[in-house]
Amino acid sequence: MNAPPYLSIVGWARNDGYTPNYAKRLEHSIGFLVRQLDRHRIPSEVIVVEWNPPPGSPLLADQMNGFLGGTSHASVRFIVVPPQFHRGPRGWQKRGMHVNNAANVGFRRARGRFVTPKALDTFYSDKLVSTIGRLDLDDRRVYRCDRLDARMEAESWLDLADDELLAALARHVVLRNGRLTHSIDWKMRDLHTNACGDFILMSTPRWHEIRGYQKDPTVLCLDSDSIALHAAAAHGASEVHWQEECIYKVVHGNTHAQRVATIWKDWQLKLDHYLILRHRRELAMNLRVWLNYPRRRVRGLEEILAPSIERHFVAKAARYAKNDTSLVTNDADWGLARESLSDRTVVRAAWDTP
Template identity: 25%
Template structure:
């Protein structure tokens, strides 16, 4: 996960703290050996570091926590650095590239995972032939740190504002259902070839475009083997953040991996914050969709990826915050 102490979206440190606390607590409870890599990107000079701003456990039995720092001087060398203070997906690549685990989850530091996610990791093996996605549920208010993890998860279940599933984005209350239906039909009108591709998919079940994948909110959760991340060269490294996650899952599927969506009870809850999508640099959506069609119907092959993804040639400061007991 990637962040910096710049107050992004308001209540950033609170959202990060509850996220980290929940991961440590659930990993301990379900005995899931976990490495948490937090990449601090281009830390502002006028704020404290994340190591100082957040609270950390003194010792755990299951979770090792490290902070990797990408300093301003490295950030300044990247194209578009004057427009974007944090390159989310290049930062995630920094962590993916340096992760020690057999499987690596690219995620965001404001989620709270369900207990069923960690119990699944404790009891069911993951496959190197799949990349994994999860349903994300937005909650309508921040989760209190005064609550236990069980109380927090109960609060989230009772305060759902919207959800992102393979069926699409759905808001609550259900009085907005008409708008949800209109949005679904709008996407078909924008891309009428989707109907043709869905009929073609009946033959072999393979995805034919981005729309056949669980592409909504993919940046919050993409899990696959470390080896598979290396094969596709991590996340694409563009001069923008928005929609990069969709390219990632298209590349994974185009490389022959099967998308596996966890059952709905295995989910992630997202705490609310201001949305800056409209002001961030972003790629062309139609170009992304056309790319997905070409790659997934074998009209185009996944190009050779850069060997230097994840700032491979740069030496990163790595601070061990918490190590697992032997």
């Protein structure tokens, strides 16, 4: 290798039919991304972590090997994580993907100066790639942008040319995942956590400093992207929210917001309402942390009752707001650092000499 790339984009995948036409969607989005990176001349790599491949299904790395064609600036790597590394967390038998662990494998092995996670069925706006292509990112910053959800009525969008697809996505936006206003009672930094798992761009040393996404003993992996953003801020990264740049996501029936439900018990609701009516909001929020309610349930894994967002996220973010970097959410060997995994480059850029 001559010199390390400027950018690493880390995604995760599994050939299990997560959405209809999943392999075709994946092929389309990776090809689209590679062409963008090449057009804007960004020395880069796209890392696809193929997590826990289902037995009897072909590897995505084999299916997609050769479809991308040539590229001068973007390499594509597939890192395969065998099934034995998936066993153990609660729910592993029912859900074959562990997003935190898969992403961390890619973060740990990324060669770029800057790294961002990316859901592989999303699309970057050309403005976003153009901005990155200025090659003037700051190691002291963490970069965010909004995700725009688009509803496409037919699968014919998979056959559109790149410029036609971007135009169609822009026409069919149904939701902008913009910055949310957090309760002042949460005592956390005002950071753009909404849909941040689709784009948290920061330096590779920063990802190593916070040890990637937090360790999760379940396969739910709730709040981890938001916690990572707050951890980075505690370690000194200031947030830049790009306003004109964006990411598009084609809405399907298995998105995060459609799967997660909040579970209240009657006494919890009554107590919460009582305290808020008497202007004791801070006490109400503290009780949610201390007593861990309302819990959350994820469709398809109803047997796992997840912690409240206040216990799981808000309490950590409040500590990070005080720059408490003693809060470490993962082990020193995060990302299966000690394991030798299959790492295959299916498309090699000019900068990427073996």
